[in-house]
Amino acid sequence: GAVVSQHPSRVICKSGTSVKIECRSLDFQATTMFWYRQFPKQSLMLMATSNEGSKATYEQGVEKDKFLINHASLTLSTLTVTSAHPEDSSFYICSAREIDRGLGDTQYFGPGTRLTVL
Amino acid sequence: GIQVEQSPPDLILQEGANSTLRCNFSDSVNNLQWFHQNPWGQLINLFYIPSGTKQNGRLSATTVATERYSLLYISSSQTTDSGVYFCAVSTGTASKLTFGTGTRLQVTL
Numbered sequence: 001g002a003v004v005s006q007h008p009s010r011v012i013c014k015s016g017t018s019v020k021i022e023c024r025s026l027d028f029q030a031t032t033m034f035w036y037r038q039f040p041k042q043s044l045m046l047m048a049t050s051n052e053g054s055k056a057t058y059e060q061g062v063e064k065d066k067f068l069i070n071h072a073s074l075t076l077s078t079l080t081v082t083s084a085h086p087e088d089s090s091f092y093i094c095s096a097r098e099i100d101r102g103l104g105d106t107q108y109f110g111p112g113t114r115l116t117v118l
Numbered sequence: 119g120i121q122v123e124q125s126p127p128d129l130i131l132q133e134g135a136n137s138t139l140r141c142n143f144s145d146s147v148n149n150l151q152w153f154h155q156n157p158w159g160q161l162i163n164l165f166y167i168p169s170g171t172k173q174n175g176r177l178s179a180t181t182v183a184t185e186r187y188s189l190l191y192i193s194s195s196q197t198t199d200s201g202v203y204f205c206a207v208s209t210g211t212a213s214k215l216t217f218g219t220g221t222r223l224q225v226t227l
Contacts, residue, residue: 001163032213038159043204044217091159097213105149105213107206109161 002028002098006110013084014118021079021113023094029074030096034107035067038091050077084117091115120145122207122218130224131195139190139221141205149208150181151215152190156201164190164203195225 003026013019023033031052036044048069049057056069066088068080077096081088091114095107121144131137141150152164165172165179167188172179176195181188188205202222206215 034214036217043220044161044206046214046216049214093159093161095161095215105208106151106163106166107213107215108163109153112159114159 002096002106002108004094004096004108004110006094006113008113009111010114010116012116012118015085016083018080018082019084019115021081021092021094021115023077023079023096023110025075025096025098025108028096028098030077030098031074032097033071033077034095034097035069035077035079036093036095038093038112040091044093047079081115084115086117089115089117120147120207120209120216122205122216124203124205124218124221126221127219128222128224130226133195133197133225133227135195135225136191136193137195137223139192139203139223141188141190141218143186143188143205143207143218145186145209147183147186147207147209149213149215150188151206152179152188153204153206154199154201155204155220161204192223195223197225197227199223200225 007022033050035047050071052071058064071077093112095109153161167181169183176193178191202220205218
């Protein structure tokens with residue numbers, strides 16, 4: 001099946017620093033990737049849609065200047081949390097859209113990145 | 119936006135038991151997926167099923183699009199089935215998924 005990787009899997013940083021998370025589709029090309037965040041014991045909430053070669057589309061209430069998204073190639077999207085604060089601590093998950101395998105419009109998810117801001 | 123409710127919110131089963139998880143959605147959808155989130159947070163694709171019925175081993179799913187619900191059946195449950203099960207839907211052409219509230223399953227020996 002389609003494989004999506006994320007790096008790092010876990011990061012602890014000091015308040016005020018920036019953190020970059022990478023999302024890669026390993027065996028398929030993804031023109032569209034998505035970024036979600038998940039708080040403990042809650043569901044996934046979509047943050048933004050990342051389109052290769054164009055600006056990301058952010059969901060209502062998500063600060064685009066705080067969560068910078070770059071989709072520079074068909075296999076890589078990055079999320080940078082700028083000037084991180086403790087309230088940004090969360091589980092961040094990316095997904096990549098794959099529509100070429102005869103299975104329909106399917107999203108495949110990375111393993112997630114657990115961010116802790118001290 | 120579309121609302122996606124799952125039931126039950128929590129479920130405890132003994133190993134070997136069967137279960138049915140339900141996903142209700144408030145509007146027409148063109149995409150519905152079921153996922154299992156394991157204890158480490160990884161989301162595993164179970165089914166892409168905007169309509170109809172599919173089976174994969176001990177798991178099967180049915181979506182009745184006209185009545186706006188989907189069911190996930192787990193038979194002969196195993197401890198490795200533990201985790202959270204999510205359904206997620208999308209409408210229109212954006213392909214953005216809206217996740218349901220989840221069902222937390224614990225399978226005990």
